Each structure stands twice: as C-alpha cells, then as structure tokens.
Amino acid sequence: MRHPYKALVTGHSRGLGEAIARALLAQGIPVLGLARADNPALADEFDSLLVQVRLDLSDPAAVLGWLEGGGLAVFAADGDALLVVNNAGSLGPVAPPGRQDGAALVQAVSLNVSAPLLLCDGAMRVGCASVRVAHVSSGAARTAYPGWSVYGATKAALDHHARAVQQDAPPGLRISSIAPGVVDTAMQTAVRASAPEDFPRLERFIGLKAAGQLSTPEAAAGRLVAHLLSDAFGTEPVVDVRELA
Known part of the structure; x- marks a missing residue:
C-alpha cells in the first residue's frame, strides 16, 4: 500500500539523521536522504523505500541548483504530504570571537541555516497539499554557552524561522x-574534544557521557518522529522532545 507521506531527511548518513530516517522507513514512509555520503546499511535494509542523493549542504549554490533541477519535485510528485527533517548540522568553530576560523564559521552558517531555509522554501513549491517541516534545533539555541556563539546563533535562527x-x-x-536533547553522536564526541580554554563548559559534557546521561540516537529519533507524525505537530513553533507528553 502506498504511504501518503514522503520524507526528506538531511544528514541521513549517520547519527541522529540515520536514526530518524530508519524510524520513518520502518513505518513504510519513503525517504529521500541528502548528505555528502550514502548510507549503505539503510540502503540494504530499505532498498525499495530509500532514495539517496549526495549533496554538500554547506554549499548554498549546490542546494539551490539541486532544488531548481527538480530533484525534490520528482521525489514528492506522487505523495499526498511531504515531511522535511532538517537534521544536518555542524558544531562550527568552538571558540570566542577573535579565535574563530572564518571558513568554518561560513560553512556552519551555510549548513545550519541556509540549507534548512532553502529546503523549507523549496518544499512549498512542489505542490503537495500538506508539508511538515521539522528543524532539528538544540538547547544551545535557548541557553547561551561560552565558545558556542556560532552554533547557538545558527540554531536560534532555526527557532525564529519557525516562529x-x-x-x-x-x-x-x-x-x-x-530540540532533541543531548544525543550520543559524533557531534558530542567533537564537543568532548574541545579545548577547555575555548569551551569552558567542557567538564559538564564529559560528565554527562560518563554518567550515561546522553540519549541514544534511536530514542531521540523515536520521540521526534512520533511528534512529527502527530496531530500536535506545528501547534508550537519551538519544542523540546524531553518536554513532550
């Protein structure tokens, strides 16, 4: 039976994005995965439901070119409703201003902000009667952390875009x-590798890992997808999965 939903998931090649894609695929929802690399494990498990496109989401010209080339429209053509999960993201330069790498800063803004906004706009152009857009945000969008001015600002931009x-x-x-909570992904590994002088809250995140207080990607994805598919989705523009009933 054809599922009424189709879903676009960015950053499906690993971590939380892979878990989100798997949770959707397991419900029979066709998924278009956008990432710099394919996910062979998902392809083996869900060959008939998964379409993969290699795309550098930190390159706005490449994202715009893909959209203008009709890739999303072709995928969504026979779907009644389109889900867009803007999951791909970068921690960016972890440092106070004056010690931030300029190229890494530009890349983080392009990946974390430009790509989601372009994909939201593009999703509204494909002609589906229903579109649901989920930005994967962060608690750092709502609480300021020293060293994370770039990451926090880009995630706050997604919150305000939704509003x-x-x-x-x-x-x-x-x-x-x-916000999916603190999830045990490669990004958290990068956080724990930060220099203490650039990220003064380092010990807190090392402690969360040591105490087993990080959510698994599968658990976070399950809560996010359940909300995405629920009637409550979109009633609040900014939510935290840890506060959902």
Missing part, C-alpha cells in the same frame, strides 16, 4: 523547531 513562518501561515504548512 516567523507560523506568522506567515502558508496554507498546508506545519513547522516546528525541535
């Missing part, structure tokens, strides 16, 4: 920016 788009109220669109 403003709700004010636009485009017909058929539901949107929410969702």
Whole structure:
C-alpha cells in the first residue's frame, strides 16, 4: 500500500539523521536522504523505500541548483504530504570571537541555516497539499554557552524561522523547531574534544557521557518522529522532545 507521506531527511548518513530516517522507513514512509555520503546499511535494509542523493549542504549554490533541477519535485510528485527533517548540522568553530576560523564559521552558517531555509522554501513549491517541516534545533539555541556563539546563533535562527513562518501561515504548512536533547553522536564526541580554554563548559559534557546521561540516537529519533507524525505537530513553533507528553 502506498504511504501518503514522503520524507526528506538531511544528514541521513549517520547519527541522529540515520536514526530518524530508519524510524520513518520502518513505518513504510519513503525517504529521500541528502548528505555528502550514502548510507549503505539503510540502503540494504530499505532498498525499495530509500532514495539517496549526495549533496554538500554547506554549499548554498549546490542546494539551490539541486532544488531548481527538480530533484525534490520528482521525489514528492506522487505523495499526498511531504515531511522535511532538517537534521544536518555542524558544531562550527568552538571558540570566542577573535579565535574563530572564518571558513568554518561560513560553512556552519551555510549548513545550519541556509540549507534548512532553502529546503523549507523549496518544499512549498512542489505542490503537495500538506508539508511538515521539522528543524532539528538544540538547547544551545535557548541557553547561551561560552565558545558556542556560532552554533547557538545558527540554531536560534532555526527557532525564529519557525516562529516567523507560523506568522506567515502558508496554507498546508506545519513547522516546528525541535530540540532533541543531548544525543550520543559524533557531534558530542567533537564537543568532548574541545579545548577547555575555548569551551569552558567542557567538564559538564564529559560528565554527562560518563554518567550515561546522553540519549541514544534511536530514542531521540523515536520521540521526534512520533511528534512529527502527530496531530500536535506545528501547534508550537519551538519544542523540546524531553518536554513532550
């Protein structure tokens, strides 16, 4: 039976993005995965439901070119509703201003902000009667951390994008920016490798890992996908999965 939903998931090649894609695929929802690399394990498990496109999401010209080339429209053509999960993201330069690598800063803004906004806009152009957009945000969007000015600012941009788009109220669109909690992914490994002088809160995150207080990607993805598919999705523009009923 054809599923009424189709889903685009960015950064599906590993970590939380892989877990989100798997959770959707397991429900019979076709997934278009966008990432710099393919995911062979997902392809083996869900060959008939998974479409993979290698795309550098930190290159806005490449993202725009892919959208203008009709890739998303072709994928969504026979679907009643389109889900967009903007998961791909970068921690960016971890340092106070004056010690931030300029190229890494530009790349983080392009990946964390430009790509999700372009994909949201592109999703509204494909003609589906219903579109649901989930930005994967962070607690760092809502709490300032020293050393994370770039990461926090880019995630806060997603939160505010969701708030403003709700004010636009485009017909058929539901949107929410969702913080998934502290998830045990490669990004958390990078956090724990930060220099203490650049990230003064380092010991807190080392402690969370040591105490087993990190969520698994599968658990976080399960809560996120359940919310994405629920009637409650989009009623609040900014949510945290840890606060969902």
